[in-house]
Amino acid sequence: MILATACSSIVEGRDTSPTELAPLTAAPTPAAPAAAATTSAPDDDAAAPNPTTTLAAETTAAPTTAAPTTTAPPTTTTTMPPLDVYDPACVVRVVSGDTLDLIAARFDDETVSGASIQVENGLEGELITPDQLLDVCVDNGVNDITGEPILERNAVVLSMEVMRQQEHLNVLFAGLGIRELLVDGISGPVTRQRLCAARLAMGLPVSTDDMVPGSEEEAALFATTVLPVPFTSSILSERWVLIDRTCQIMFAGEGIDKLVFVFPTSTGDVGFETRDQDRKPATRFNPALDNGGWHNSTSYPVAEDNPLNGNMYKPLYFDGGQAIHGANNVPTSPQSKGCARLRVEHQDMLLYWLGIGGEPTTSTRRINLTVNVQGTWVPR
Numbered sequence: 001m002i003l004a005t006a007c008s009s010i011v012e013g014r015d016t017s018p019t020e021l022a023p024l025t026a027a028p029t030p031a032a033p034a035a036a037a038t039t040s041a042p043d044d045d046a047a048a049p050n051p052t053t054t055l056a057a058e059t060t061a062a063p064t065t066a067a068p069t070t071t072a073p074p075t076t077t078t079t080m081p082p083l084d085v086y087d088p089a090c091v092v093r094v095v096s097g098d099t100l101d102l103i104a105a106r107f108d109d110e111t112v113s114g115a116s117i118q119v120e121n122g123l124e125g126e127l128i129t130p131d132q133l134l135d136v137c138v139d140n141g142v143n144d145i146t147g148e149p150i151l152e153r154n155a156v157v158l159s160m161e162v163m164r165q166q167e168h169l170n171v172l173f174a175g176l177g178i179r180e181l182l183v184d185g186i187s188g189p190v191t192r193q194r195l196c197a198a199r200l201a202m203g204l205p206v207s208t209d210d211m212v213p214g215s216e217e218e219a220a221l222f223a224t225t226v227l228p229v230p231f232t233s234s235i236l237s238e239r240w241v242l243i244d245r246t247c248q249i250m251f252a253g254e255g256i257d258k259l260v261f262v263f264p265t266s267t268g269d270v271g272f273e274t275r276d277q278d279r280k281p282a283t284r285f286n287p288a289l290d291n292g293g294w295h296n297s298t299s300y301p302v303a304e305d306n307p308l309n310g311n312m313y314k315p316l317y318f319d320g321g322q323a324i325h326g327a328n329n330v331p332t333s334p335q336s337k338g339c340a341r342l343r344v345e346h347q348d349m350l351l352y353w354l355g356i357g358g359e360p361t362t363s364t365r366r367i368n369l370t371v372n373v374q375g376t377w378v379p380r
Helices: 099-104 114-120 155-172 187-204 216-223 344-354
Strands: 091-093 134-135 240-243 249-254 258-264 277-281 312-317 322-327 340-343 368-373
Touching: 091 258, 099 114, 134 258, 155 187, 155 216, 187 216, 187 240, 187 249, 187 258, 249 340, 258 277, 258 340, 277 312, 312 344, 322 344, 340 344
Parallel strands: 240 368, 322 340
Antiparallel strands: 091 134, 240 249, 249 258, 277 368, 312 322
């Protein structure tokens, strides 16, 4: 499924209406009032003025010259012509001073980043030049400059989606003994194994496929806050182990509502498959005390795992020669001769939970564990 990402339009230039300024004309200067000169008595003289000594000054207003009329030039604006591209709303024209990160910051969309724009446009580096056109609607399956289809997901956006899944998987599996996923945005075999285990626990169709972003199962994953107990017959036992060959994963728990461990495992390869089991009691334990816990298989004494000490660490048998045992090599695919391998530290955790590990035993009552084996491995 391709997830289309809608992007906001980029306004390349701001359109403003020209401002028309009215012509500025200076108003005429009003005439100065006439000035009259008179001769008056001193301040202490109260007598009326002598009419023969009164002089009437005749004044004439000076002519006024009007200021010259000036008119401001009209304001002009430049409007960028529309871009001749497939979808102008998804394309920006680079201006001087732009960087990929600055362009990305104009969008309220976490998928639009400098890195995702770089990938969307097939740029070898971060260098961009003025007037260059950039497609900013990332991961929408089309080149918005030319209209040509883009068949592959944007690698940066896809990596972000995988990282969100990895982060949530680490929350769900926390405290169950399994190592945290590296949150690197790469959906490799370890991440797909963890997705498979989550599907199994949540009752979804079990597979090691990538989880499609935006799908219903991804919504179910994010809605789950506590990893459920897988629903199988194994949970009817007091203490149980569920080995799933599809996921190459092992669950361990107590009854119907307590999940104790989730461990990666590697089951039997083609021709040596780990056999189906339904609440099969664990029957025998060999701590190999004389060799630091390492026992070399009598039937398949391969030296690849630990050539000095043996290839089975503290095996716990449940069906003849098939056992759960520790190993120095636990791949994400079936590669054993029928046993279910665990990491050495995980085998120790399992035995400590069962209260055994110090001496050999063949008592099913003392071991108190049943084993279920199910699922089908599908090579990729």
